[in-house]
Amino acid sequence: MYLSARVDKEKCIGCRLCITSCPEPNVFKFLPEEKLVEVNDSRCKACGLCTTVCPKDALKIS
């Protein structure tokens, strides 16, 4: 498994701040029905930037 940002689906509110913060293209996908995001872990570089902007502490690198 890749070292990657992981989304806690119980905490995510779908604000999309993480998508704005991520320097890599197409890592996050917004799921409008569920109002949350998912991470393409093969694209994530595990830089940790998104974890610093999430207002719900829903992102962890693991």
Ligand code: SF4
């Ligand atoms: S850890 Fe970095 S590369 Fe990975 S999703 Fe977060 S901001 Fe993007």
Ligand code: SF4
């Ligand atoms: S910043 Fe946090 S709460 Fe907002 S969409 Fe991303 S993971 Fe969800």
